[in-house]
Structures are given as C-alpha cells and as structure tokens.
Amino acid sequence: MIELLISNKNSGGRLDKIIFKYLDKAPSSFVYKMLRKKNIVLNDKKASGNEILNDGDSIKIYLADETLAKFKSIPIEKGKQGDLSPYIFFEDDNIIALNKPSGMLTQKSSGKDISLNDLLIDYFDQADELFKPGISNRLDRNTSGLVLAGKNLASTRDLNEIIKNRWLNKKYICLVKGRVEHEQRAIAYLSKNEINNQVKISLQPSEAYPHKIITQFQPLKANDDYTVLEVDLITGKSHQIRAHLAYLGHPLVGDSKYGDKVTNAYFRRNYGLNSQFLHAYKIDFQDITNTLEYLNGVTITAPVPENLIKILKGEKLCLPGIAED
Numbered sequence: 039m040i041e042l043l044i045s046n047k048n049s050g051g052r053l054d055k056i057i058f059k060y061l062d063k064a065p066s067s068f069v070y071k072m073l074r075k076k077n078i079v080l081n082d083k084k085a086s087g088n089e090i091l092n093d094g095d096s097i098k099i100y101l102a103d104e105t106l107a108k109f110k111s112i113p114i115e116k117g118k119q120g121d122l123s124p125y126i127f128f129e130d131d132n133i134i135a136l137n138k139p140s141g142m143l144t145q146k147s148s149g150k151d152i153s154l155n156d157l158l159i160d161y162f163d164q165a166d167e168l169f170k171p172g173i174s175n176r177l178d179r180n181t182s183g184l185v186l187a188g189k190n191l192a193s194t195r196d197l198n199e200i201i202k203n204r205w206l207n208k209k210y211i212c213l214v215k216g217r218v219e220h221e222q223r224a225i226a227y228l229s230k231n232e233i234n235n236q237v238k239i240s241l242q243p244s245e246a247y248p249h250k251i252i253t254q255f256q257p258l259k260a261n262d263d264y265t266v267l268e269v270d271l272i273t274g275k276s277h278q279i280r281a282h283l284a285y286l287g288h289p290l291v292g293d294s295k296y297g298d299k300v301t302n303a304y305f306r307r308n309y310g311l312n313s314q315f316l317h318a319y320k321i322d323f324q325d326i327t328n329t330l331e332y333l334n335g336v337t338i339t340a341p342v343p344e345n346l347i348k349i350l351k352g353e354k355l356c357l358p359g360i361a362e363d
Contacts, residue, residue, distance in 0.1 A: 060110065070087060072101070135184055140182040171194065173186070181317070200333070210268070219260075221256035224286060230249075253272065277296070290316055292311045292313055317342050
C-alpha cells in the first residue's frame with residue numbers, strides 16, 4: 039500500500055488528476071476502475087475521482103509493486119538534468135520567474151531535448167511526486183527573456199488564468215532594420231503553417247488568415263539604419279513580433295526565418311550574432327482581485343543579455359538603464 043498525503047502545494051486539485059500525475063503511465067480507464075473497486079481510496083473511503091482535495095487529505099493506493107512499477111515513471115535523480123540556479127531571476131512563495139537564454143528550449147520538442155522546463159522540474163523537491171511545475175508562457179528557442187511558473191497548484195492555476203485573460207503586460211526589447219519614427223499600434227491577421235513552423239501575415243481577415251494580432255511598439259533610439267523598439271505584445275500568437283515587424287518592413291536583426299539576409303550577415307560577421315535580437319525584458323501584472331491579490335503591482339524586469347548590449351554600444355544605440363554610453 040502507498041499513502042499520499044496532500045499538502046498546501048497541491049491542495050485544491052481534483053483527486054483523479056493527482057492520481058494521473060502519480061500513476062503517469064496508467065490509462066484513465068485503469069485509474070477509474072481502481073477507484074470503483076476501492077483499490078484507490080480517499081481518506082479511507084470510496085471516491086469517484088472528482089473530489090477536490092484539501093491539505094491533510096490521504097490517498098491510499100492498494101496495488102502490487104509490479105503494477106506500480108508498470109504504471110509509474112521512475113523519478114529523475116535530482117540534479118541530473120542540470121542547474122536551474124543561473125536562470126532564476128525572481129522567486130517568492132508562489133511564483134518563480136526565469137530568465138531564459140537564447141538557444142534554450144522553453145519546453146522539449148523531442149525526447150532527447152533538455153529544456154528549461156526540465157531544469158525547473160528537477161529544481162523542485164523530487165520527493166513531492168504529486169506536483170510537477172510547468173512553465174506557463176513560452177518563448178521561441180532563439181528569444182531570450184522572462185518566463186513564469188507557479189510553485190504550487192493554486193499559483194499555477196492563477197498564472198494560467200492570468201495569461202489566458204491577458205491580465206499582465208509583457209514587454210520586449212528588439213533591434214530592427216530601418217528607422218522607426220513614431221509609436222504604432224498595428225493590427226493584422228496571421229496564419230501558421232504547422233509543417234514548417236512559419237507564419238504569414240495579411241491585413242485582411244479570411245479563412246486562410248483567421249487569427250487577429252495586435253502589436254504595439256515604440257522607438258526608443260534609432261540611427262539611420264536600425265531602431266531599438268520596445269514592443270508591447272497585445273496578443274500572443276506564435277512568431278507574432280518577428281513576422282509582424284518583418285511584414286511592416288522592419289525585420290528583426292538576426293532573424294534567420296523572417297529577417298534580411300544582408301543585415302543578418304553584417305551582425306553575424308561583426309558581433310557573432312546567430313539569433314534574433316529579441317528579449318522579453320519586463321512583465322507587470324495589472325490590478326488583480328480576490329485570489330490573485332498576491333500578484334497585484336508585481337513587476338519583474340530582466341536585464342538585456344551582454345551580447346545584445348555589445349551590439350547596442352557598437353551601433354551607437356545605447357539606452358539609459360540598458361546600455362550606457
């Protein structure tokens with residue numbers, strides 16, 4: 039018999055979902071069958087699976103060792119995936135903010151990948167097999183900057199709700215080709231080709247371009263050839279900033295998919311830049327009430343990476359607080 043005790047970290051979740059996390063290889067039909075047969079019980083009583091768990095609740099699983107071994111993954115040895123510490127930028131009792139470097143996946147795309155999410159799971163106490171953290175917002179592999187994760191079930195649900203309802207502001211710093219003179223709020227429509235992971239932009243909605251996107255940006259500093267932009271992502275579609283700005287005639291410096299080849303070659307040759315100049319540097323939470331009150335007024339700002347600051351200095355595009363002269 040295995041007994042699982044519910045703590046504050048995972049209270050508020052449904053019984054069946056907690057069991058699915060523990061018996062992560064078991065089909066749902068097997069779990070519900072074990073509940074019906076009272077091989078899995080809640081507080082020593084028969085349960086259906088839809089019960090909401092509270093701190094101190096007891097789940098008992100009466101299964102043979104060979105059955106448990108069949109339906110349960112072996113926990114990862116702590117520290118095996120790598121060290122998360124260099125990427126932790128902010129942490130409190132509820133959330134953790136990570137400053138993802140360019141070149142690292144937010145979440146793995148194949149079994150062999152080691153992603154930031156893998157390091158996050160490894161960072162948490164492996165003894166707690168009922169709660170597995172997960173990053174709530176993604177960035178492209180070659181985009182650096184802030185991503186968020188909850189440290190317990192309640193804050194993870196809160197973050198997912200916040201992101202779904204756009205109750206936060208996400209701001210990016212990027213360097214684009216051409217001179218941008220004025221702040222703009224651009225509206226367009228997007229389609230994505232899942233096969234080649236590339237998007238296209240249109241000014242008019244259609245069946246082929248079903249997704250409305252809104253990208254707001256303002257110039258922070260410019261020379262004759264390039265502009266540093268602060269981008270406020272009003273909507274959050276895949277590759278939105280990169281594709282939308284390229285469509286408007288201002289492709290991101292270093293962007294191999296949507297950028298300008300001559301521009302990219304210049305920055306690769308002179309600065310060793312092999313990815314797009316795009317950094318998610320600030321997240322601030324709007325006024326949030328009730329259970330989300332602990333995030334009211336929270337602002338998290340991550341510094342621009344040194345390799346990008348070097349480019350700003352080299353192109354005479356230094357900014358107060360980012361790259362000083």
